[in-house]
Amino acid sequence: MSAPTRKLLLIEPDGLVRSTVASVCRDLQLARVRQITSVALGEQWLKSGKPDGLLISLTEGDASLTFLTRLREGHLRCDPAMPVAAMAREADAALVSRLKELDVRRFLLQPFKLRDVIHTVEQLWPEQALVAV
Numbered sequence: 655m656s657a658p659t660r661k662l663l664l665i666e667p668d669g670l671v672r673s674t675v676a677s678v679c680r681d682l683q684l685a686r687v688r689q690i691t692s693v694a695l696g697e698q699w700l701k702s703g704k705p706d707g708l709l710i711s712l713t714e715g716d717a718s719l720t721f722l723t724r725l726r727e728g729h730l731r732c733d734p735a736m737p738v739a740a741m742a743r744e745a746d747a748a749l750v751s752r753l754k755e756l757d758v759r760r761f762l763l764q765p766f767k768l769r770d771v772i773h774t775v776e777q778l779w780p781e782q783a784l785v786a787v
Contacts, residue, residue, distance in 0.1 A: 667713050
């Protein structure tokens, strides 16, 4: 199996979650993961990096949603239509509605199982999953 060609930006403050997601993606060759601890650092990294997808924790609340809004409006140096998945410990109808408006493709409710992470990352690029079959 060849090395993954997709680059995933992972914004997650929890080191254990970050390292687990990154190692699963690496071991299963789903994507190369760039681990970032905050949306501010993620925005900074995007000045030079160009991911193919984003997995973002909503731990930072409004800052996370503002980051996603800026991404979708084309204010960041990446594809505004880039596939996005989000993670949160809880969600209400207003948050889910906002995520739909921001074209978030997948949502993981924490705590999650590793198979949920695998499925979520695979579904960011569904054509890649079909090719792998």
